Amino acid sequence: MTTETGKSRLIEDMKMHSGQDPNGCYQCGKCSAACPVSAALDLKPHQVLRYLQMGLENELAESKTPWVCASCFTCAARCPRDIDLARVMEGLRLSILRNRGGNKFGPAELTPEQLEKLPQQALVSGFRKYNK
């Protein structure tokens, strides 16, 4: 059972840097309905906001969701509460990388074939999103 939690450093960092306030969310789920990768998320976007509202830092840090989000901005475009979820996800990624350390992805993980064929754009953006 979860009881009240104190202020979470990770969540406060996320709020400050993304400029987004999770409390604006009323859990309509439109983000999750619109998200093209919703099916692959262990926490749907609206759940991420709910977990942020409840201060469930550990669950968020362990979730796959921020790493599966591709920053396509569909959620932000359709949110009736004007919350930029793409920024929330980015904020979470960076807060997790900064507060908990570790890079999520590096060149070593790529096959020579991928290195050959992938557009430069994909490599640079992948490294940017997953490393700090």
Add this chain to the structure above:
Amino acid sequence: MRYRYFPGCTLKGQAKSMEDTTLAAAKAMGIELEELSEWQCCGAVYPLYEDELISLLSPVRTLAAAEGEPLVSLCAACHHVLKRAQELMQRNEDARKKVTDHLEVEYAGEGRVLHFLEVLRDDLGFDKLKEMVKKPLEGKKVAAYYGCLLLRPSKVMQFDDPENPTIMEDMIRALGAEVVKSPYRTECCGAYLSVTEEGVAADTVQRILDSARRAGAEILVTACPLCRYNLENCADNEGKTPIKVYYFSEILAEAMGLPSESAQDRGTKEEVPQG
């Protein structure tokens, strides 16, 4: 019509044909694209984290290098980053000061930042384009695939209606082809997930391709090298009607009667500039 032109890394590598065909078509249309000298990477992704100013150095340097002249790019990702960096420079004085002080440049968000499609629509006009077509793409069923980066966030990109865009369809129509619309034309292809979460990207791409097929498309056009990579490499198309993926500029060049071989056909042997 004269523009400063920012190619970006990918256009000198895997997406060389997008640059070649655009430059050829532009020349034929009397549009002059003057490549910025000593340009560097656009930054690839726009930093959504407000204190990530370091990621803005590169796009702002590019914006400042345009010296207030209209700046055109072709790659959807480059255009996205440049346009959003420009908007931040206009909106956030603090960020502007930090970035420009560091770069030792003067830049306050001036100048038009355009995607080449916008040049065709707003400056040349699709009616004019239609007149310039030498080999109309008659009988070809072409679907546009917009993806994310050109459309969203619409308040900043101001590219087209983010849910019902028409710019690519209008171009396709001007080139004489038959427009086919698929409901997934504005959905994400999975972007760099093809690197980290292949399964997820496979799903998103499959949906996009299947929906285009269902709509009867033979050709899918895009303005993004990464979209094209994903559309061509991530889905399982065994036993299904083939769909060719082209850059918008390739069908443009073809309709203009210019050589338009795709990067895929000629390999990727070009030198990649460091950036």
Add this chain to the structure above:
Amino acid sequence: MSAALNETAGGWEPLIVSFCCNWCSYAGGDLAGTSRMSYPVNVKVIRVPCSGRMNPMFVLRAFQRGADGVLVAGCHPGDCHYTSGNYQSRRRLSAFKRLVEFAGFEPERFEVRWISSSEGDKFAEEMTSITEKIKALGPNRKMRDARWQSVTSKV
């Protein structure tokens, strides 16, 4: 001369004149009373129909006559009983505040606040806060007509 600076035997106490609009802030003051809140006795309220009625001349007159601080209070923007009076006063008095500062007054001596009829607590807080600020600043000597007190007090 000491009388002119409101210095009583117990030491100097500031005089603050507050102009309150009838519909919101004066009623807020009433509520502060009904709720038995307390604020310093230094503040004396003059009722005006609307903050839009505030002629900057009234403020200067108060300083001239020995006030150490002036607080104008009106309805919150959008809540004006007369629709737009507080918008008028907001524009007028913010320009006037710059003028007062230009004339050499400390900016704390003249303030404008929006206090609704339900904000008895805010009324008391604002009155306390301005009194404390003026106490810290000391007596106002700008624009004061020192003769006036001694002449009129004889009447």
Add this chain to the structure above:
Amino acid sequence: MPRTGVFICHCGTNIAGTVDIDKTVEASRNFPGVVHADEYRYLCSEMGQDIITKAIKENDLDRVVVGTCSPRMHENTFRKAAAEAGLNPYLLEVANIREHCSWVHKDMEEATPKAIALLRAAAAKAALNEALEAPRLDVEKRALVIGGGIAGIQAALDIAEAGYEVDIVEKDPSIGGRMAQLEKTFPTLDCSACILTPKMVEAAQHPNINLLTYSEVDEVKGFVGQFDVKIRQKARYVDPVKCTGCGICWEKCPSKAPSEFEMGLSKRKSIYVPFAQAVPMVPVIDRDSCLYFRKGRCQICEKECPPQAIDYEQQDEIIERRYGAIVVATGFDQLDPTIYGEYGYGQHPDILTGLEFERIFNASGPTGGKVVKLSDGKPPKKVVFIQCIGSRDKARGMNYCSKICCMYTAKQAILLKEKVPDAKSYVFYIDVRTGGKGYEEFQRRAAEEHDVAYMRGQVGKIFPEDDHLVVRGIDSLTNRNIEIKADMVVLAAATVARGDAPELGRLVGINSDSYHFFNEAHPKLKPVETHTAGIFIAGACQAPKDIPETVSQASAAAVKAIGLLSKEKLQGEACTAEVIQSDCSGCLNCEAICPYTAITPVEIEERYKDGVLKRTVAEVNPALCQGCGSCAVTCRSGSINLKGFSNDQIMAEVDAICLQR
């Protein structure tokens, strides 16, 4: 020098506990002009008031100062007492030594000098008070109701029943409004037309009600009791006296246009009545689609009309009339959901709004009451309802809740099940809001007895695929993505203010909120009044509302109007602004600043050298002026003063307060 009397109230111990009454009375005797000072335990009591009236008479007082509670409490009580003694009530001033003194201070040493200062200020002001008269205004015993929907009809009937004349101005060719478009009403499921039509007929036949349909308000001037209104009665091209409503003209008319009443789902003729039960049953010709007006040929209606009522030469007519009170009841519009591209509204005939679906149910609607898809005429087997389309949406829509959608969606789902028993419906909702008598029970019936699947969540995308619509949503209770292959989608589009509401608000002189809904004077205690005296609001033009609430509000507005009309004379504001015209330079800054349009330019003649000089100056209409005083401040030449709060009076108070030792 005035003869002022000062009276100090103990208010039991409320004042006397903190303020030294004796000291205060003594100090008061020394104020300039004070000839009498007294105190009493409770001045507001009858005994207390007697003390004041007696003292006025005995001491020949011409000014009175009462040191007591807030003037917002008892100023009127004491003014009446003064008037009883023959003193003009505006010669009395109140010093608030309770709320602003004894109740907020604890130390008698501190509170007593403050009470004295406040009394001194009141006495200084009173010395400059003048006798004022509140203007007495005439009342025109007739009301205008703008809008002929259920709110306007109800308000008009109530006013008419009270014995006053009422004109209803309706911009459409028939009264009835939105309610006439509805099939059945929640939560009782009685047929909307069956309960509305009798009211429409009653309004049309009432001797005190005059219907002005196909008419609009062009201009409103004047003020409470005397609004001068210009009404444009648009040309119908049909003589309403000759017309019998036989219907031959619209039967024979060869040209068509989309029907407004049917939300554009079907066509009507160019000469038409909007619906079968229209009141009055007199058609209008729509110039934009009529062949004769477009091409100068046809005239079939003229040839066919048995009583020869067609008149192509008819012109708009301007009616000028005076009204004592106005009720604004102009209703609402439905948000156009095309702004939500992801829902595909407007791109597929089976994606409808709530109001459009309402017409599909109706026996006289576009499908003749058969619930079928507009795409292929087959009954829909799977219908998805989506709530909050544009409501509760601060990004692209309206930040408020539209209030009626949860209920009408439940109603439509139930009606669907009745008409198409094997249909399945799904409702995507954020919260279900069912405040209202019998509402919760009704909604639960839909979910429990009529097989309506409520899905807590929203829809991200709708698009056609093969012969159905793919609806991709989420159920946020299981966190599962849902894909429904639906036959029809109904969007509960937000209730929004009429597009012309801002213009009408400006015309009538009432203000609106940021959504263009008209503002009530007080959200709790004056829900049907506006900030403009004599103008009342009813129905959904104020905020989204259901029918019962609209009808209650309409009756409330009617009562307010009746109360006003029943008065012989109205008492205006006494403390009004006044222009010293000899000083006025005629810049008219005051005219621009006045929120009540009470200031107008007038031409005056002044002697100048040997001749007469004509010049323009400002003039205040005391009947319109509410006494805010903004004009007095804006006047560059200082030639406007506010009676009761003049520059001199306020500065006398400042002086008296500053003289504090």
